[in-house]
């Protein structure tokens with residue numbers, strides 16, 4: 533940290549997210565050096581006070597704390613591999629989306645080169661960065677997290693999950709899994725009513741109300757999973773649900789709509805019922821996901 537309580541940081545990557553991160557750092561007065569493969573993308577943040585490095589080496593030399601926010605882990609390696617020896621003594625914070633395995637591999641790679649490593653999972657879209665609505669998971673080096681904390685806090689809420697670098701992407705991808713499951717249902721619902729000429733805008737309030745009414749599934753199933761109890765106080769047993777669920781696919785087909793987003797859950801429900809668990813709750817299918 534500099535004498536004025538500001539943390540000089542290097543940011544590699546000025547896509548939509550890297551630019552938002554850089555702007556948040558600059559707005560809070562942290563000195564930022566940036567590098568991007570396509571140099572022209574640095575102009576906007578340069579106008580706001582960022583120093584622009586013309587090479588990755590120059591960007592690494594500028595600061596101890598280096599934040600990477602690139603497309604994927606392959607692009608991070610593509611950028612850093614040619615200058616790997618220059619990572620020695622650096623604190624690498626990788627906010628690029630990836631898997632727990634990729635994060636652990638990159639952490640081991642960085643440590644071998646004499647760098648410390650912190651991984652991060654950004655739970656925000658770029659306009660949310662710098663607002664209280666954004667939050668970011670971190671895992672890996674607690675030392676790096678502590679040293680970079682004032683800079684990281686400019687992005688949004690920070691949540692450090694522990695020393696295993698895979699924990700941040702694990703939580704990130706779990707939340708994305710929940711999000712995409714939700715998106716799947718919304719897409720299917722609009723497609724189905726749309727096949728009968730119902731406008732999506734007209735249907736949206738009904739869908740919102742129904743999703744909100746079903747929101748309790750989230751906490752109720754968490755209790756059932758943690759207690760290992762899928763049988764107590766069941767009001768909508770999986771036998772009943774497995775009998776009704778084929779109607780979703782059939783109705784879609786009858787309306788000329790693909791049911792491909794719906795079918796995977798059917799086979800899990802059917803297997804659970806075939807296992808003699810028809811009186812249990814739906815969430816019991818989670819047992820079939822454990823390989």
Ligand SMILES: NC(=O)c1ccc[n+]([C@@H]2O[C@H](COP(=O)([O-])OP(=O)(O)OC[C@H]3O[C@@H](n4cnc5c(N)ncnc54)[C@H](OP(=O)(O)O)[C@@H]3O)[C@@H](O)[C@H]2O)c1
Pocket residue numbers: 545546547548549550551568569570573601602603604606607610611627628629630654655656657658
């Ligand atoms: N945008 C979001 O809503 C969001 C939300 C959460 C997390 N994230 C994650 O944040 C990361 C960045 O996303 P973004 O929205 O900034 O993406 P983006 O706008 O598509 O920008 C991609 C960035 O990666 C760089 N890049 C791609 N391939 C490269 C390579 N081979 N070598 C060097 N640089 C390369 C691009 O450089 P050029 O400018 O030269 O192409 C650009 O700086 C991703 O991992 C994404 O999953 C994004």
